[in-house]
Amino acid sequence: MEGLMKLWSDTGLANFVPGQVVMMIVGALLLYLAIARGYEPLLLLPIGFGAILANIPAAGFTDEGGLLWYVYHVGIETGVFPLLIFMGVGAMTDFGALIANPKMLFLGAAAQFGIFATLFGAITLNFIPGFEFSLADASAIAIIGGADGPTAIFLASRLAPDLLGAIAVAAYSYMALVPIIQPPIMKALTSQKEREIVMEQLRPVSKKEKVLFPLAVLFMTILFLPAATPLVGMFCLGNLMKEAGVVDRLSNTAQNELINIVTIFLGLAVGSKLSADKFLTVETLGILLLGAVAFSIGTASGVMMAKILGKFSKTPINPLVGAAGVSAVPMAARVANKVGLEANPHNFLLMHAMGPNVAGVLGSAVAAGILLAIVGG
Amino acid sequence: MEGLMKLWSDTGLANFVPGQVVMMIVGALLLYLAIARGYEPLLLLPIGFGAILANIPAAGFTDEGGLLWYVYHVGIETGVFPLLIFMGVGAMTDFGALIANPKMLFLGAAAQFGIFATLFGAITLNFIPGFEFSLADASAIAIIGGADGPTAIFLASRLAPDLLGAIAVAAYSYMALVPIIQPPIMKALTSQKEREIVMEQLRPVSKKEKVLFPLAVLFMTILFLPAATPLVGMFCLGNLMKEAGVVDRLSNTAQNELINIVTIFLGLAVGSKLSADKFLTVETLGILLLGAVAFSIGTASGVMMAKILGKFSKTPINPLVGAAGVSAVPMAARVANKVGLEANPHNFLLMHAMGPNVAGVLGSAVAAGILLAIVGG
Amino acid sequence: MEGLMKLWSDTGLANFVPGQVVMMIVGALLLYLAIARGYEPLLLLPIGFGAILANIPAAGFTDEGGLLWYVYHVGIETGVFPLLIFMGVGAMTDFGALIANPKMLFLGAAAQFGIFATLFGAITLNFIPGFEFSLADASAIAIIGGADGPTAIFLASRLAPDLLGAIAVAAYSYMALVPIIQPPIMKALTSQKEREIVMEQLRPVSKKEKVLFPLAVLFMTILFLPAATPLVGMFCLGNLMKEAGVVDRLSNTAQNELINIVTIFLGLAVGSKLSADKFLTVETLGILLLGAVAFSIGTASGVMMAKILGKFSKTPINPLVGAAGVSAVPMAARVANKVGLEANPHNFLLMHAMGPNVAGVLGSAVAAGILLAIVGG
Amino acid sequence: MDITQALSTAANIMLLGMVCVFTFLSILVVAIKLLERFAGGEVEAIPQRKPAPQQGIDNNIVAAISGAVHQYRQSNSNK
Amino acid sequence: MDITQALSTAANIMLLGMVCVFTFLSILVVAIKLLERFAGGEVEAIPQRKPAPQQGIDNNIVAAISGAVHQYRQSNSNK
Amino acid sequence: MDITQALSTAANIMLLGMVCVFTFLSILVVAIKLLERFAGGEVEAIPQRKPAPQQGIDNNIVAAISGAVHQYRQSNSNK
């Protein structure tokens, strides 16, 4: 009987705290979004599962010595996991479209206004009682507007570890929602005629340019923004391995097995931060709200910049491609392509939108570096 | 000359302790079983090799800072390696046959009697002078009857790290011996007529059922047996990744590269626990004996349960499939199929035996959770 | 303005130290050699990139908690990375040619004279003011003559961590330069007639011999040179996994994904040791000089030994294959083949040179063990 | 704890363990039956896994490849 | 730091951040133009990646395979 | 330790090292000859690696695949 009592006293039923139940439902919701809706399943499935595991009463997954405790401390606290993901993403990224049309970098720059405006917005929210975002919190939240998962997780782990779970969930959720968030904004800011603009074919890019590009980016980051070198450096390493053509076996491993292994653990570790006391707060509502604002502002400023740029450019620029400047690779580029096709069924913008799209990745890594340097120092 | 003396004083020849020689022979025997006999080579080859390395005099593999010391402390002491293996096994497991015929779970449950009877048997051995198994030791030994490697290693690392080497070796050896141990028991307990029973075709199982199944298992484990959630949780994560169909690249990595990498290290780490002072004891003999008993009782109780179940079931049940309830996936299911074919050359039991087979995996993970909760707390 | 000042004070421009600039140029040079010249790109690309990252001012890659700091401490300081690479190389190596013609082991032995002569040479350099190589330093430098990357890194990490960067760079650079360094020496020491010697076809080797070979090597190392067992042991484990034929999935992972992942990190970690204060010293010049000497002496003694051996051998031996005894697998064997073809267009020496080539790997692992035992104890 | 006492504890654990295992797996039987009722019977005749489009990082590869192909064709058609 | 002060800091960061991002990416535009001038225009008509021979560890595989094939042929032709 | 002394130590190590390397590899030559005597000559004409059936975890895959195929066929033949 003693044994039975011990078993009962250990059951989840006897130990549940309401917050844990709610967080498990949040985890289940993330699983639903990932599996049934296909929202960024590679991250949201492990995050959702991690959230469920982390909230099991008396199982100790997040206690010292627990599986998720190890994964978080080894991979996120050190910053290693997001950096390895970023290396893999670098090895998957083709900068050809951007090198062929470097003006697109201005679109990637403009879209970062979503980040900085949201930083301001997060501080403004402090006027509402219940919100007390520090500058570091606000910066970590604002990076959601970068529409780039590893960058958001890296910055949040540095500036606001307590908000990491909510920030990562918001970032990946909104990235999945890009096809819903962006089109209305894009259409509201452009005329039918603008959306019909056909862009000129891109020039071919030499292998040498592609090899030197990541080195140039790294060189500039070293000169002007060392705080961004962890992110940019690993990204450029991945891209260099891809383009060099002499280390294909390393490049393939970086963009397949290594990124897959790290993705599983990164997701679980992020999920392990979804605990009731950290997530079930009014601040999470604020983060979700600010994230939506950040995506919207980023989209709008990208489109507006594309319109301005088009005025001064010798070659025509379809303002829709500006929306891809938020990154969310390659979803945002596809959305630009789709909205463009609706206006003109013979206008394929995909390749043209890939330029601002990858520029947005660089842009938000640069923005993260700036925030780290100013706020994190 | 000084240098020569130093070299000589460092040689294995000058430092060998008899126990180390014996353990190297044990390691070589495991290599022989793995390579020449094909006994569970994926584990027994690295275990045997690890045993040899660990017993090299003056090489320091298992001293602090030695290779095997790192591997053991990083992977086994933390519990991470068996859990990752279990995730990979989950990603390899198809629960379709079990979902189609859930009654088979009773067979998987009955076969766990091998575990609990052996626990009792281990304590009984204490009557013989030389044996002093604590309850924790007895539980760790008993889990050999679960016929599931990662579960046995996980539980042993938690309850009786000193016995880990012997327990893991016994578990994998007997799993390889299933085709020799089980058939006589199966034949002794069944009549020719029973062995000829043809089972009904299984109903098709929907994708939705397969996706929800691991979540249902996890949910129940959370409610009733949190102590089993590390094992069951990682297993269900693997299975969910497989069945979700949206994260195939993660699922493939989990069941290939990741499990392979971990298997190499897990084997070496287990082998590193095969030191003379821990292994060359009368207790190891007891463990080997108890392991054989556990497998036999598990097989017998599975078969008997299948006979009982067949009496009450509307659809016929061939009692041979009960033997597959010990797990030892998929060897035990194949043995059931083979013995069935001997009785009736047109009776293919493989799919029917996969149900109790995977049920046995869940059953022994549950049993491990119960032992952890009662003995380990 | 305050923010701007902070950003500026953090830029690389404001913090550069001349030494860092030079080391970045060294890193860029390594990248150039790897990418444009194809010099051992799998290692020199990550090493070069690591050198650049490690010398970014104020980025903290090599400070405690920085990415490269973690990678170095986890992988090199523990010795784990070179050992895993060695396991993978073992899984890639076919000893068939050596087993068929074991006399070739004498060539692999003779070529190690490059190592020991260089050790003497390094101490001799101490006569020149500015050089102060300890015996440990000299041993670590001498191992460059082993023409084997992981062995050099492993020994240097044990005996002279401060020189690790320079030693690894020298080792891989000279391995890439084998086609330039070796031919003149080979031609100078052999007559046209000797180079034309056609060797007899190798006997077929049974699977059993191939399986037992790594075990025999391990057994002998255990008996006579336990200090070499980490290197030889992991190498033999890899080779056994390959030849056993029952664990192909482990062997494939060891020689693909696992070695690729480790190679990326190993390269970065080695690169992180290329700091100005350690690398921009007169000692580095000495290391580069000694490395070239070591390769040359090793090549010469291999060729000379082949000539001697040919005098006593019943079957003819082309002295060119002796040059392959330095290892640098498989480059040196190819060089022997090429030089042989120049002398006799119908004389294919590749397979015959693979024997001394893999013998050289064993030879330098044995030499490393001897140095560890004498100097490292 | 002497052996007899340990034996009685072991017997207790044996009984308790088997009861728990059976209870647990019995509830799971019920759960699977519920699963069948609410999620079963929707087996599609067409193989199910393939068409499900992978999203997220995978898309990067797809886009990169399609982008590369596109650009390569362009660069060739230019000539 | 009260909210108003924080707001002013945030506004500062917003301004500074956008200026820096634009400056950085503008210089990168220049860098790419320079790249094009010095490294561009050398697009080869033939696909470029394949012929580049992999060296280093990869060679081990190549050699091992070619060695194995060679030996296998020899051992068969012996008979 | 002055340089001359170090030189003499280095010379000692050089001599000792070469002797040891040769001794070690010479014994290995003997070992290989013994291997040939006891394990050689059994080269099979048929390629050897393929038929060796993989066991253990691999079987899980095999069983899972064959199970899936089996079930899929059944579910289709039901209709």
Ligand code: NA
């Ligand atoms: Na972005």
Ligand code: NA
């Ligand atoms: Na079991």
Ligand code: NA
């Ligand atoms: Na060598």
